[in-house]
Amino acid sequence: DGGITQSPKYLFRKEGQNVTLSCEQNLNHDAMYWYRQDPGQGLRLIYYSQIVNDFQKGDIAEGYSVSREKKESFPLTVTSAQKNPTAFYLCASSISVQEQFFGPGTRLTVL
Amino acid sequence: KQEVTQIPAALSVPEGENLVLNCSFTDSAIYNLQWFRQDPGKGLTSLLLIQSSQREQTSGRLNASLDKSSGRSTLYIAASQPGDSATYLCAAMNTGFQKLVFGTGTRLLVSP
Numbered sequence: 001d002g003g004i005t006q007s008p009k010y011l012f013r014k015e016g017q018n019v020t021l022s023c024e025q026n027l028n029h030d031a032m033y034w035y036r037q038d039p040g041q042g043l044r045l046i047y048y049s050q051i052v053n054d055f056q057k058g059d060i061a062e063g064y065s066v067s068r069e070k071k072e073s074f075p076l077t078v079t080s081a082q083k084n085p086t087a088f089y090l091c092a093s094s095i096s097v098q099e100q101f102f103g104p105g106t107r108l109t110v111l
Numbered sequence: 112k113q114e115v116t117q118i119p120a121a122l123s124v125p126e127g128e129n130l131v132l133n134c135s136f137t138d139s140a141i142y143n144l145q146w147f148r149q150d151p152g153k154g155l156t157s158l159l160l161i162q163s164s165q166r167e168q169t170s171g172r173l174n175a176s177l178d179k180s181s182g183r184s185t186l187y188i189a190a191s192q193p194g195d196s197a198t199y200l201c202a203a204m205n206t207g208f209q210k211l212v213f214g215t216g217t218r219l220l221v222s223p
Contacts, residue, residue: 043202
């Protein structure tokens with residue numbers, strides 16, 4: 001079954017902690033993306049990667065970090081520098097600039 | 112800077128109605144436009160992708176149109192069903208970038 005998986009589904013973070021969200025795809029897509037979704041707002045791009053070992057900041061990259069060591073994987077770390085991390089995080093992938101496919105999301109809550 | 116707007120924010124219709132969801136964008140230099148469906152607490156499901164050279168795309172009861180000159184796209188849903196209830200999002204990708212700019216969505220409720 002081809003697709004995008006994200007884990008965990010729910011994640012709780014204490015103040016000052018770093019947490020890492022997992023995103024894996026077996027679609028053989030070159031490009032991968034991380035978005036953040038807040039109630040009443042559209043999705044906002046955090047980071048994206050067009051190829052292995054390369055990534056670019058999106059519109060709201062502050063307080064986040066990523067890596068792209070493998071084509072299939074694009075983990076997102078939410079650092080303690082992110083002051084308002086509670087949100088729904090969505091990972092996506094695509095072949096170049098074509099149709100983007102999304103994972104099921106991770107809901108992060110700060111305790 | 113590209114801005115994408117969806118009106119109305121919410122729509123409630125009885126089952127069986129044909130309906131149109133609207134999406135407008137400020138910068139006509141788009142590469143493509145994509146329509147998505149999102150169920151509560153879930154990820155996005157891609158419905159239709161329209162390339163900038165196309166005028167419309169169809170999939171089953173769904174038809175999406177694109178008019179770059181007026182900065183508008185519409186999603187037409189024929190014979191709506193309660194299972195169509197969800198939030199519908201449109202997103203535009205500008206030429207030269209690989210970034211989608213999303214609207215805030217239209218929340219659709221189809222009543223039996």
